[in-house]
Amino acid sequence: MTSSRALLATLLLLACRQPPPAPNPHAEATRLVLEVHCGTCHREDQPTAQAGALAVYNLNLADWSVNLRPHQLRDLLFRLGPEGQDIPAEELAVVRAFVDEELRRRAP
Numbered sequence: 352m353t354s355s356r357a358l359l360a361t362l363l364l365l366a367c368r369q370p371p372p373a374p375n376p377h378a379e380a381t382r383l384v385l386e387v388h389c390g391t392c393h394r395e396d397q398p399t400a401q402a403g404a405l406a407v408y409n410l411n412l413a414d415w416s417v418n419l420r421p422h423q424l425r426d427l428l429f430r431l432g433p434e435g436q437d438i439p440a441e442e443l444a445v446v447r448a449f450v451d452e453e454l455r456r457r458a459p
Contacts, residue, residue: 375449389404
């Protein structure tokens with residue numbers, strides 16, 4: 352009887368389990384932009400990589416943005432914007448789309 356209950360509980364858990372959310376559709380394009388402008392510090396395979404920068408995000412990882420907090424996501428825009436590096440408006444728009452989508456996904 353116990354094994355039947357355990358099996359039933361397992362089946363119920365599997366039936367109720369939500370599929371994992373789809374990845375942010377702008378994540379890979381944003382990674383490509385950041386690799387050009389931030390890769391010297393945020394890629395572990397670069398001799399110029401910085402431990403502190405890698406602790407925030409590591410562009411070598413598939414899920415490079417998973418540990419970014421909301422203020423760090425917004426900081427991506429600040430660092431790439433007019434006060435930061437001079438990047439093309441199209442690239443900034445890609446990062447903005449990623450940040451907006453990621454903040455929307457993480458909102459309670």
